[in-house]
Amino acid sequence: MTLIADPWWLSVALAAALLVDVILSIRPPAFIRDCLNGVGFPRDWWWTLIAIKTTAIAGLLVGLVIPGVGLAANAGVVAYFVCAAVAHVRAKFFGPAFWVNCLGFLAFAVATLVICHFVA
DSSP: OOSSOSSHHHHHHHHHHHHHHHHHHHSOOHHHHHHHHHTTOOGGGHHHHHHHHHHHHHHHHHTTTSTTHHHHHHHHHHHHHHHHHHHHHHHTOOSHIIIIIIHHHHHHHHHHHHHHHTOO
């Protein structure tokens, strides 16, 4: 196991993908609104998702120079999308947002975690 992401660019790519998600979430397009409404996530709490993802981005980038921070941030991103997947399953909300966005991000985060921190 390595505490600094190797290859580094994969963690940066995950951070960049999360940044796009954050930017989109500031004024959510229909597919994001439909997703959050579909799982029953209260609109008053949508801002927390932006804060969580922004914190994850910072952790992934800081973790490129401080051992362990990126690993913890990447594990947090995996946990976030596992919780999102559980919310989709519990709500029986299986639209394209679940298959592409939620599970796509989960797969990307898991692959990044394994490749960057456990394969060397």
